[in-house]
Amino acid sequence: xxxxxxxxxxxxxxxxxxxxxxxxxxxxxxxxxxxxxxxxxxxxxxxxxxxxxxxxxxxxxxxxxxxxxxxxxxxxxxxxxxxxxxxxxxxxxxxxxxxxxxxxxxxxxxxxxxxxxxxxxxxxxxxxxxxxxxxxxxxxxxxxxxxxxxxxxxxxxxxxxxxxxxxxxxxxxxxxxxxxxxxxxxxxxxxxxxxxxxxxxxxxxxxxxxxxxxxxxxxxxxxxxxxxxxxxxxxxxxxxxxxxxx
Numbered sequence: 001x002x003x004x005x006x007x008x009x010x011x012x013x014x015x016x017x018x019x020x021x022x023x024x025x026x027x028x029x030x031x032x033x034x035x036x037x038x039x040x041x042x043x044x045x046x047x048x049x050x051x052x053x054x055x056x057x058x059x060x061x062x063x064x065x066x067x068x069x070x071x072x073x074x075x076x077x078x079x080x081x082x083x084x085x086x087x088x089x090x091x092x093x094x095x096x097x098x099x100x101x102x103x104x105x106x107x108x109x110x111x112x113x114x115x116x117x118x119x120x121x122x123x124x125x126x127x128x129x130x131x132x133x134x135x136x137x138x139x140x141x142x143x144x145x146x147x148x149x150x151x152x153x154x155x156x157x158x159x160x161x162x163x164x165x166x167x168x169x170x171x172x173x174x175x176x177x178x179x180x181x182x183x184x185x186x187x188x189x190x191x192x193x194x195x196x197x198x199x200x201x202x203x204x205x206x207x208x209x210x211x212x213x214x215x216x217x218x219x220x221x222x223x224x225x226x227x228x229x230x231x232x233x234x235x236x237x238x239x240x241x242x243x244x245x246x
Contacts, residue, residue, distance in 0.1 A: 003193065010192040011112070019082055019143065022051070025156050028173040029142055031160045032111045033124055035097070038161060040050050040100065043123065044224070045049055051101060057078075057095055072134055073174055074173075075174070075175070076175070076225050080116070080174050080175050081171075081179035082172075083094075083175050083179055084114065084115070084116065084181070086178070086179075086182045086241045087179075087182045088114075088187055089113060089114030089178075089180050089181065089187050089188070089189065090114065090120045090187055090189045090191055091112065091114055091189065092112035092113075092114065092115075092124060092189045092190075092191060093124060093125060093161050093163065093189050094124045095124065095125060095126055095128050095161065096128025096241055097128065098126060098127065099122050099123040099126035099133055099218070099232040100126060100127075100215070100217045100218045101216020101219065102155050102218065102219075103122050103217065103219070104201045104202060104214070104219065104220060105121045105122035105125065105201055105202070105214075105218055106118075106122040106200070106218065107122055108120075108121045108122050108201055109121065109127045109199050110192060110193055110194070110195075110197065110198055111174070111190050111192045111194070112189075112190075112191060112192075113166060113174060113177060113178065113190040113191060113192045114165075114189065114190060116174070118235050119179060119191055121163075121191060121198055122218065125161050125163060126215075126216075126218065128158075128159075128160065128216050129159070129160045129161065129213070129215060129216055129238070129244050130160070130161045130162075130163065130200060130213075130214040130216075130218075130235070131161070131162045131163070131211065131213055131238060131242075132164075132165050132198075132204075132211065132212045132214070133145070133146070133149045133162070133163070133164050133165065133209060133210075133213075134163060134165045134166050134167050134168065134199060134208065134209060134211065134213050135165070135166060135170070135181040135209045136166065136169050136170030136171075136175045136203045136208045137166065137170045137171065137176045137179075138170060139170070139208040139209060141209055141227045142209045143180065143184055144227070145209050145227055146164065146165065146186045146188070146209075146228075146236060147183060147185070147186055147229055148230055148231045148233075149162060149164065149188060149226055149228075149234060150187070150188040151231040151232075152231040152234040152235060152238075152246070153188055155235065155246050156235075156238070156244075157230065159244055159246060160238060160244055160246065161188070162188065162189075163188075163190070163191060164186075164188055164189065164190040164191070164192050165190070165191050165198055165199065165200055165204075166190060166191070166192050166193060167196070167204070167206075167208065168193055168194055168195060168196040168199070169206060169208070170208075172192075172194040177190070177192070182215075196231060202214065202220060202223070203220065203223055204223065205223065205225045207226075209226075209227060210223065210224065210225045210226070211223075211224045211226075211228070211234075211243055212224070212236070213237065213241040215242065221241045221242055222223070222237070224237065237240055
């Protein structure tokens with residue numbers, strides 16, 4: 001056998017030097033666990049700390065009413081006029097039919113969003129079934145739903161009056177809803193409800209979007225706090241609540 005191999009297989013003496021042990025930690029174990037606990041608690045606090053009161057785009061929850069809101073900024077008439085020209089909204093509808101004095105909308109006048117002119121909501125939508133879609137410009141589901149209402153209105157023709165109502169929770173400055181309608185390409189007739197009188201009269205909930213179905217006499221047939229996913233779903237609801245097939 002090779003002498004070198006024999007030497008390499010020979011075990012080392014028991015008193016051979018051992019590698020040095022790592023130095024003791026500068027912190028005792030109790031202190032290290034305390035530090036870990038503090039770091040974890042800070043991370044949890046940061047994770048759950050509120051990020052402000054901006055609405056969620058998927059829930060349609062209104063922003064906080066406390067404090068001034070940018071959406072209620074002073075109106076720049078020149079910018080609003082430019083936004084109206086860009087939006088090119090249809091004028092608010094007028095049926096020419098007599099208003100029922102018992103209508104929930106009797107005597108309510110609010111600005112027509114497309115023109116800024118005062119609009120007699122009760123008289124101008126009287127004598128026909130009326131569908132009011134209540135929305136706010138910051139509401140994500142509203143952006144998806146509004147085109148469905150415009151398509152349904154085109155299908156319905158003069159059998160049903162369809163009106164979009166921009167709620168006061170969306171802000172009182174018309175520039176913002178006009179810009180949103182331009183962005184999504186919707187030109188249906190719309191009313192601004194800066195003091196919430198229309199919403200209160202039709203008992204619309206503070207859930208966006210919501211839709212209210214009114215009979216030709218101005219009484220409320222149905223308040224629907226939810227989202228429609230197609231023009232056909234709207235047509236089915238009109239058939240069910242107002243008895244009009246579209």
